[in-house]
Amino acid sequence: EAQVTQNPRYLITVTGKKLTVTCSQNMNHEYMSWYRQDPGLGLRQIYYSMNVEVTDKGDVPEGYKVSRKEKRNFPLILESPSPNQTSLYFCASSPRSRGSGRVFFGPGTRLTVL
Amino acid sequence: AQSVTQLDSQVPVFEEAPVELRCNYSSSVSVYLFWYVQYPNQGLQLLLKYLSGSTLVKGINGFEAEFNKSQTSFHLRKPSVHISDTAEYFCAVTPSSGTYKYIFGTGTRLKVLA
Numbered sequence: 001e002a003q004v005t006q007n008p009r010y011l012i013t014v015t016g017k018k019l020t021v022t023c024s025q026n027m028n029h030e031y032m033s034w035y036r037q038d039p040g041l042g043l044r045q046i047y048y049s050m051n052v053e054v055t056d057k058g059d060v061p062e063g064y065k066v067s068r069k070e071k072r073n074f075p076l077i078l079e080s081p082s083p084n085q086t087s088l089y090f091c092a093s094s095p096r097s098r099g100s101g102r103v104f105f106g107p108g109t110r111l112t113v114l
Numbered sequence: 115a116q117s118v119t120q121l122d123s124q125v126p127v128f129e130e131a132p133v134e135l136r137c138n139y140s141s142s143v144s145v146y147l148f149w150y151v152q153y154p155n156q157g158l159q160l161l162l163k164y165l166s167g168s169t170l171v172k173g174i175n176g177f178e179a180e181f182n183k184s185q186t187s188f189h190l191r192k193p194s195v196h197i198s199d200t201a202e203y204f205c206a207v208t209p210s211s212g213t214y215k216y217i218f219g220t221g222t223r224l225k226v227l228a
Contacts, residue, residue, distance in 0.1 A: 043204065043221075045216070090158070103150075103158070105157030106157060108157060
């Protein structure tokens with residue numbers, strides 16, 4: 001089954017404790033991205049990647065890091081989480097053909113930073 | 115740069131009534147337009163898309179949208195809603211060439227009342 005998986009689904013942590021949210025897709029998609037969803041602000045892009053070793057900042061990259069060492073994986077790293085990073089995070093992947101609109105979203109990771 | 119505006123954060127409507135969810139966009143380049151739906155506790159699913167050609171596009175679950183280039187709008191409509199249509203709806207754009215990124219609106223929460 002074609003899917004994007006994220007782990008963990010729920011995470012409660014404390015300020016300053018480094019964490020990683022994993023994302024993996026099994027569709028051989030070139031394009032992967034991370035979004036955060038906050039009430040009234042919709043989905044905002046954090047980082048995206050066009051292919052292996054190719055990443056770029058989205059609209060809200062501060063406080064986040066990503067890497068794309070393999071095509072299927074795109075982890076999101078919070079080196080020193082802060083309470084304003086409490087949010088719902090979605091990983092997404094899509095094929096190179098942008099006109100398809102076929103953006104596959106993961107189930108989401110709800111992060112709370114105390 | 116591109117931006118998407120969804121002016122209505124919430125739209126309550128009675129079951130079997132028609133509904134229109136508004137989306138306006140801004141872009142200096144040609145774009146593709148999309149509507150996504152997010153059911154509670156789930157990721158986003160593609161409802162419909164406009165790439166070119168006929169300005170009226172039909173999607174899943176009886177939804178349709180009309181692209182209006184002069185008004186830079188892409189409003190979503192359904193002639194008769196069901197309780198199961200209760201969800202959050204996101205309008206999105208992506209440039210048809212150049213930087214590959216999706217820009218989402220802030221979302222409209224559709225609540226269908228019995």
